[in-house]
Amino acid sequence: MAYVCFFFLIEHLGATVASMVTYIFPVVGVALGSVIATALTAPVIWAAVFKNLGVSRIRYLREVLQPTLLAVGAMTLAIYLAQHAQLHEKWMGLIEKAVLGGLVFVIAFYVFALTGSDRAKLMGVFRAFRGSKTPAR
Numbered sequence: 001m002a003y004v005c006f007f008f009l010i011e012h013l014g015a016t017v018a019s020m021v022t023y024i025f026p027v028v029g030v031a032l033g034s035v036i037a038t039a040l041t042a043p044v045i046w047a048a049v050f051k052n053l054g055v056s057r058i059r060y061l062r063e064v065l066q067p068t069l070l071a072v073g074a075m076t077l078a079i080y081l082a083q084h085a086q087l088h089e090k091w092m093g094l095i096e097k098a099v100l101g102g103l104v105f106v107i108a109f110y111v112f113a114l115t116g117s118d119r120a121k122l123m124g125v126f127r128a129f130r131g132s133k134t135p136a137r
Contacts, residue, residue: 067113074108075101 009018050057079101114122 067109070112071105071108075105078104 006018046057050060079097082097082100110119110122
């Protein structure tokens, strides 16, 4: 079956274009190999990391992964809505969507992921930065 398809490509597209198919296999092979290797070894690696650090998987999911995924979900939703809004479609380009997504991510991460002490530290950094600015001459 593969020979029939290959000769069909040669007949209709020419030998040069048909031979370009051979360049695709190494790229796909490397990509699939890395994805499959990662998918097979990642659970073993994470289990060893959690065991050595003494952190439970549930705590990691609740305190690290969930807030980050909520922020990423909010960013994705904002970009999707901005892309499909009829009123703003004409003036909203790629840069504006990226800026909007970034702002939504930062705000959602601030709300969902940071604890009270982390927020206080962050606000202290902003206050120190604002206070250290010298007036323009």
